[in-house]
Amino acid sequence: MSPRQTSLPRTWAARGLALALSIGLGASAGALFLQYGSGDGLQAMDWLRSGLILLSTFWLAWGACQGLLGLLAWRAPPAPADPAPADPALADPALADPLAEAPAIRGRTAILVPVYNEQPAPVLARVAAMDASLAALGLTDRFDFAILSDTRDEEIAAAERRWFLRLVTERGGEGRMFYRRRAVNTGKKAGNIEDFIERSGAAYDFALILDADSLMEGSTIAEMVRRMEADPKLGLLQSLPRIIEAESRFGRAMQFSASFYSPVFARGLAALQGRTGPFWGHNALVRLEAFAQSCGLPVLAGEPPFGGHIMSHDYVEAALLARAGWTVRVDVDLEGSFEEGPENIIDYAKRDRRWCQGNLQHTRLLMAPGLKPWSRFVFVQGILAYIAPLFWLGFIAASIAAIVLAPVPDYFPTPYDQLFPIFPHNDTAKAVELAIGIFGLLLLPKLLIAAHAGWTGRARGFGGGWTALRSTLVELLFSSLIAPVMLMYQTRSVAQVLLGLDSGWPTNNRGDGTLGIAEAWANSRWIALTGLAGLLFVWWLTPALVAWLLPVGLPMLFSPQLIAWSSQRGGAARGGAPRLFTVPSDLAPSPVILAWKHVLASWTAAPEGGAAPPAEVTEPQTAYA
Template sequence: MASAAANRARLIAASATVSLLSTWLFVQFSAPGGFNTLDGLRVALVAISTFWLSWGALLGIAGLFYRPKNSAPLPLSPPVGRCAVVVPIYNEDPVATFSRIAAMSAGLSRLGLHDQFDFVVLSDTNSPEITAEEIEWFDRLASQAEARGHFFYRRRSENIGRKSGNVEDFIRRSGAAYTYAVILDADSLMSPETLVLLARRMDADPTLGLLQTVPKIIGARTFFGRIIQFGASYYSSTFARGTALIQDAQGPFWGHNAIVRMTAFADNCGLPRLSGKPPFGGQILSHDYVEAALLSRAGWKVEVDPDIDGSFEEGPENIIEYAKRDRRWCQGNLQHARLLTAPGLHWWNRFTFLQGIMAYLGSPIWLAFLAASILSVGMPRTSYITFSQQVASNIAAWSLVGLITSLLVLPKFLIVISSALNGTNRKFGGMRAVLASAGTEIVFSSLIAPITLLMQTRSVFQVLFGIDGGWPATSRNERSLTLKQAWEASYWIVMIGAVVLAVTLAIAPNLFLWLLPVIVPMALAPMLIAYSSMVSDGRDGLLLMTAEEYNVVPTIDARDRVRSHWQSA
């Protein structure tokens, strides 16, 4: 297998080639009438956006060629090191959180391997009512579990540093008692076999500082939630394999569902407080990428293994909750601009920071290209266009549209074909069910793309203009939205769509049909947001079903039984 450095070089070269081809096609499309003052800007925007678009697409395609490292399977035997399963919580539903811990604990007891694992709940809850519930349900958890004495609850009176500060405080106070820590989110769930495997993998490689799993989303009930759940369950492992292929030992950390070596994390991952005020100063919000870079700088391996099963989380159930979470990630990723020149970091970690930044700058770049294109049509051209030049221009335009569409759809299509060949589709209900689900996901993702583009653009401008989004508590129970709620959250998108339509008809009517796929979703934003938040059970039509829904997963089933029992009590 080629080295990670060679794979990185190939991927960068391939993305640059696609970017150059896209730019050349755009120039051929624009050139016949002569260039005006906006065309140079449009060329630059096309080059930048298609590079990063092709980067994401090629990452997924590269994952199809991933081959896991040759390593013998590790037996389910007690790990050498003691492990803390750390669960930071902040105004969460205690029944939901502690029922997950109860299911994981029961699984470890069933395997007879609980002695090396403690569950540590780190509460930053600031609601007195929820705090009282946490104490009540934790007492029930600790008293009813087989492995008594392996549960700890600690609540901070001051939420300093938020989640990363909470974990850091635990490591400073109690980290020396443990060799490893599995860091979870409040909605995370892991099978006991996975917990043991992670610790055994750390035992087997003393240079491994962090091992990240690829969690699958479970428990979605709304149409939007099921779209996200299907995509994560069906596509994510392939894209993560592409990440593993090029990042190797300088891999990612996503902040949860991962195991860290306690000494490595404690010695190297103390986060600085950035100078100045938020949003660019203050606490680092997207701490996970920074912690991974600091471990790599100190010589520790940071790896992601897409082939580890039994790692789960829950996702947002509507577009508004998704946008709230995305707003925090946007601010955190843009903060990384200040860390690009931090001393001692590997160049690949700097590139990862840049990749995260461009994940959000890509939206305003596309919006700027759209605006420049509308305005450019209304500006005078310097030469007369012949019929043959017009034909060539149209061919170039449609070729560019086809190329961009391919970048968006081709990786998913290839994953469907590959999954059919290796038998994965059978776990998702067979080829017919997969095609229906994948087609639904692609169509709906295309429909809401203009909506999410505007939401991300707003987030970017809020950060650039100094508006701090903070770290709001996650509303995991927020599901269905009324049309009124959707309108209140998205009326500004409808207004922007109306302005784009009016300006297009006034100065660039020949672009009207081209812009319909953008304008129509903007106009329908409240309806799309409200409809997609409706509770939707795909079992009737076998639509958007995942492998975890077709086959009973013992840990998920145990969590459901505990939660049902507690809620009835």
């Protein structure tokens, strides 16, 4: 099922099915726990834990439903990546058939590259690669690039200007490549985009909003514009960016996850969202008329974190477009859209802190007038993404408290009418059933995706069926290991937001994110000490319970080691076997990725100021035409 063909009744049917299934599974889990807890009579703690299990299971089931819907809606991608094709251009679906008739592009598009204290050379080399990719299609006259700098560091800003001039010189970009640095970065990224639209928006029909680490094939950009032109009600078209260039163990696991599972989950999401789709803030095309008309963001009353500028602006902009009657869509079939991800857990947690604040700020907008019901539900989902892990933490805490508060067993409830003691009935089997069910919800979607990939041949792009399965199993183990560490970071983030602490706007740390044990310890000692204190406390309370808490306590205790180890580069594969967490971009990098690397290598090899002659940047031919 293509997102473009999603009809309203079908969307509502998918929503109803997924919600009913999730609520049903959540309620069943809650009821099962109550049965288990009723062995020695139902106490308040049993009701509390049952409620927490219900909510957690609902949330897990909701995620699982998206995966299952994604598998049901799956259609084979146009061209599965073939290991090491003779011509890299063949990896690009739009270039694979150069004779294919494509409608001419009529509108003008501004490609917006917001930057904030980034290393300028890699960012502008990406622009050069994308421009070359568009030039190969003969489309440069339809696209302008605008580098929208909010950089606060004067040295970086000076470097941005120097590298920009080199970009313009090399690409002949005069009159179609622009650089603007704001003196005051009001409204952060949303304000940066808004400033461009308010000054220059009427000169363009569309804007492709990117991040500093975004990279897109020219053919993908062109296809997005064509789809936008074909549907006058389409206000925003989101692509699904794949993570590239990951090197660390953590980064590669994330990269694999984003490449292997995300397209399936995104298809499920697309089936549920219908015309009220997502905006993830970058690698998306907007219709400027619609965006300007609907997405002028107000400043919320009060101080951050709940007031002030809207941080997670993308979700809100998607909701506002839908409110104004525009279609917002994610087209998962679009290939050739890339971004980079954090290379270690600390950088991930920093980014997550910002997202947490942004999502919790949406509590202010849940009742915003005129929003589509699904947009409100998306806000709830975003909030739950950060609150739901707390349910598990609450469950663990309540389980420990339940031991302390447990009543003394009464073996003779009716002492004058019974000869023999009545023992509390043992319902451990129900607890085991519940645990199996919950683990099933956690593991099943990913295992089904692996099986599906093997069955359909999609696994070839991930190093073959065996490597894809191995990567899936290791990813499951790894994500289970780091889950308690993430839980602690998320708990701290939520607590900080609720206490009114603002995260500010830290620069994303891109590139090599290797961490030593000292740095990891400095950033996670509070987790290790909390884990140690928790285990000692439970051991003092009930030694038998310690074994049950080890899966959570041990990763916390060894979080510094885990963080440092996962930030290192993994070893190479043995005997020519595909590397663990192989993704299609390892085997057959998209031409625009090759072009970017080539440009960056040529730029950083030569002195910064000296413009390299164009003849030096002609390889690879297919990409850098």
